[in-house]
Amino acid sequence: MSIPIVVFLLLVSSTLAITYWSARRSVGRAGAYTAGGNITAFQNGLAVTGDFVSAGAILGSVALFFVAGVDTAIFYISPLVGLCLLLIFLAKPLRELGQYTVGDVLSAKLPHPSIRIFAAFSTIVLSQLYVVAQLVGAGNLFSIVFNIEYEQAVAVVVVLIVIYVAFGGMLATTWVQIVKAALLIVGVFLLAALALEKAGGMAELFELAENAYGSPLGAFGGAGMSVFSSASLAAALVFGMLGMPHLLIRFLTVPDVKAARRSVVISAVLIAIVLGILLLVVGPATLAFVKDQAVFQSVDGGIRGGSNMILLHLSSALGGELFFGVIAAVTFSTILAVVAGLTVAMSSSAARDIFSVVWPASAENSERLELIVFRSAAVVTTLIAALLSLALQNENIAYLSALSFGIAAATNFPILILAIYWDKLTTKGAICGGASGLSAALFLLVLGPTVWVQLLGNSEPVFPSNYSTLISTPLAFSVAYVVSKLDHRHS
């Protein structure tokens, strides 16, 4: 049995042990949805770090550095801005108003049941897209590490996720995330140390990297993004942080507002350290040790296994098969943990914000039925995401992740901010605003270069950019404002 397989089996066994331990402690609705609210600030900070530093952030952004150099920092600076705004505007009200889901927060301000259903719908749509990004990473990773088909790899992930979520709920998901975040931080430090050791120092590493890159690595503009695209992408990454449900529900797992706020700062420190090392050492190391190396090239001259696998190739170049196995296992645990968190967000929304609203049960039955729906939803949502990931297996996962951040920025973010800070928002206004933001984001996505040209085979995109947040988010705010004003006038 090869080293990567042994490391992978050890990792999966430990996460299953965590799930078994959690399943014995997770009691009822609170245990399944929010780990009973007993997670400490430091643990939650680690879990938020783990949620944010997903396959998209780690595999995708390193792959982007390979082609776009320092422009990739848009993926590093924007989320830190988002975290700061999350602390300023949302951490306190989320913990005070929310119980289990984003729908709880909204319905504390807008009591009509339709707002819950809408919140659940948008949570499921945007989480699905993010899960697809992670599954694409998992499929590519698995097929390289174990030499199995992409479809088989995705199937393994789906089975593991269903076990984590259905049996261990949020407690298992949080502890898998904490373990993974700790492993990831250690893994990134090891990668950096080995890269510096192999190059002989920082200056030597940059010299090698710049030789391979072919132009000054510090020069901006390598990605060739238009002003609109880059501003729209930055807006998606900033405001998406304030609308991603799997991140928002993390603040419902801590006991009070103080812990919620402290966990934001702890996660900001940890995320900045990880992203800083990616920017300063790991990104340049991929150019120095992977680019133009025949062993990492496919027959068509591209990167073997696709660009998302550049980080794995770097680990192989730096530490051989053993280190490759360790980094592959850490990356895989990243994917498992993030997908588990997203699945909890989707399943709890389906059970609490759709099922219990549409089919209200008697008090003694409601919790039992809700938990059955929660577990069933975990199966259904991961299966749908698995099917979608088969169609999108060659997409860059940083791009796919950014799309879901864009949808979060156009739906959940405007509604949450208006519901919390504007007393005149009405239920109609919130739903119309959120629906228009969601529709605009999806519509412009279809008309953009990736779907319209690459997937549908048209020659020119109707909408020139893959990112539409600069249009869809202001549209959501405007529609929510106008409809709420009209609603007040009519009533």
Add this chain to the structure above:
Amino acid sequence: MAHLKTNLSPDAVRAVFSLLALIPLILFMLALHNGFPPFLGFSHLLGVPVSILLLLALMFFQVALTGCYLHFVAEVEDTES
């Protein structure tokens, strides 16, 4: 506990911190579209491109700002209320 003595309303403090939080991103966008001195992308300090060092500084400014908001504003608000 040391904290900011200010006559600003909580909304104004939030607005000031939000604007400060956006500064690193605005500087990055300027750099991305060549509104920043282009020589920064070509010069090195201890072998590292200056632009990468500046980006790291902007990231850690962001973290420091988040810590400052927690320490000087949020926890003081909680204590007073």
